[in-house]
Amino acid sequence: MSFETPDLMAEARRQIEICNACRYCEGFCAVFPAMTRDKAFSDGTLSHLANLCHNCRGCSYSCQYVPPHEFDLNVPAALANVRQDSWERHVKPAAFAKAFHAHGVAIMGLMVLLIAGFFMAAKSGGEGGFYAVFSHNTLVALFLPAFLLPLFLVALGLRSYWRETGGSCIRLSDLKEAFASVAKMKNLAGGHGEGCNFEKEDRYSQGRRFAHQAVMYGFLLCFAATSVATLMHYLLAMPAPYGLFSAPKLLGIPGGLLMVLGGVEMIRLKLKADPSLGAARVWGGEMAFVVLLVLVSATGLALYAATGTGLVTALLALHLGTVMTLFLLLPYSKMVHGFFRLSALIIEEQKKRGA
Structure with a gap:
C-alpha cells in the first residue's frame, strides 16, 4: 500500500477503526488504551494517537490483518505518516x-x-x-x-x-x-x-x-x-x-x-x-x-x-x-x-x- 496519498487521515482512520474493533494489541503501548476511549476518530484524535506512537512496531508483527490479508493493515506506517503530517502542518x-x-x-x-x-x-x-x-x-x-x-x-x-x-x-x-x-x-x-x-x-x-x-x-x-x-x-x-x-x-x-x-x-x-x-x-x-x-x-x-x-x-x-x-x-x-x-x-x- 502506498502512503503517498492526499488523505493520510482517512487511511489512518480506517486502520484504527479496525484495531479498535479487534483490540488484540490493547496492552502493547500507550496508543491502544487511548484508542479504546473513542468509537469515532476525529483528525485531532488521530494526531494525538500518532504522537503517542513511538513506532516500536510490535503491533504490526503481532497483527493478523497485515498483508496479504484484505484489511491490509500497517498501523506503524499509518501513524508515522499522520505524525509527520502533524509536525509539518503545525510548524x-x-x-x-x-x-x-x-x-x-x-x-x-x-x-x-x-x-x-x-x-x-x-x-x-x-x-x-x-x-x-x-x-x-x-x-x-x-x-x-x-x-x-x-x-x-x-x-x-x-x-x-x-x-x-x-x-x-x-x-x-x-x-x-x-x-x-x-x-x-x-x-x-x-x-x-x-x-x-x-x-x-x-x-x-x-x-x-x-x-x-x-x-x-x-x-x-x-x-x-x-x-x-x-x-x-x-x-x-x-x-x-x-x-x-x-x-x-x-x-x-x-x-x-x-x-x-x-x-x-x-x-x-x-x-x-x-x-x-x-x-x-x-x-x-x-x-x-x-x-x-x-x-x-x-x-x-x-x-x-x-x-x-x-x-x-x-x-x-x-x-x-x-x-x-x-x-x-x-x-x-x-x-x-x-x-x-x-x-x-x-x-x-x-x-x-x-x-
Whole structure:
C-alpha cells in the first residue's frame, strides 16, 4: 500500500477503526488504551494517537490483518505518516520540513559547510583563549537568534497542535507523569517492559530505548555544560577554554560521548529496520538528522582533544557550523518530535483523568 496519498487521515482512520474493533494489541503501548476511549476518530484524535506512537512496531508483527490479508493493515506506517503530517502542518512554513526530508543529507551538509566557512572567514582576535578565534560578542549575536527563533516557531506549532488535540489547563500531576515517562522512555519499553520490535521483528529488544536515552541524556548534559560555561563567563569572568576537571568539561565530555554512542547505535538500528513500517518518504531526512547529532558531539569532542594545536580554528568553525545547523533545522527535522511527544503525553494524562 502506498502512503503517498492526499488523505493520510482517512487511511489512518480506517486502520484504527479496525484495531479498535479487534483490540488484540490493547496492552502493547500507550496508543491502544487511548484508542479504546473513542468509537469515532476525529483528525485531532488521530494526531494525538500518532504522537503517542513511538513506532516500536510490535503491533504490526503481532497483527493478523497485515498483508496479504484484505484489511491490509500497517498501523506503524499509518501513524508515522499522520505524525509527520502533524509536525509539518503545525510548524510553519511546512515547505522547509518537506524539503529537508526529501533532501536531508544534501541540505544538512551544505548548511554545515556554508556556516563553517562563514566562521572561518569571520575569525577574529577577541578576548584571548577560546575567544581569540571567534569573539564572544560575535557568537552571542549569531547564536542567540538562531536558537530562539526556531524555538518560537516550535512554540507556535505546539499551540496549534494543543488546540487540535484537545489539550486543556495543565496540572502539576500531568507534568510529573509525562516527564517520568520521558525520563524512562517508557513507551519504548513496550507494554510488557521487554522492549520493542523495531529492528528484530518478532524478537524484543531494548536497544532502541537505550540508544534514545543515551542521546537524550547526552544532549541534556551538553546543554548543561554550555549553560554553566555561560554563567562562568558572565558571573565569574572565567572565559573558555576550561580544564578537564571544570564543570563544563565534567558535564560536556560524558554528554558528547553519550550522544556519539547513542547516535551511532540509532543509525545502525535504523539501517536494520524495515523502512516500510515507518514514514518512508522522510527516511532520508530522519537519517540526516541523526548523522547531524553525531557530528555535533563528535566535532565538540575533537575540538577539546585538539586544544593547543593548529587544528583548533578549523575544528571550532566546523563544530559551530554543526551546532547552528542543528538549531536552524530544529522546527523541521525530527528533533521537533520531542516537543510534540511530550505534549501528547501531557494531553494523554489529561484525557485519562477526564479533563
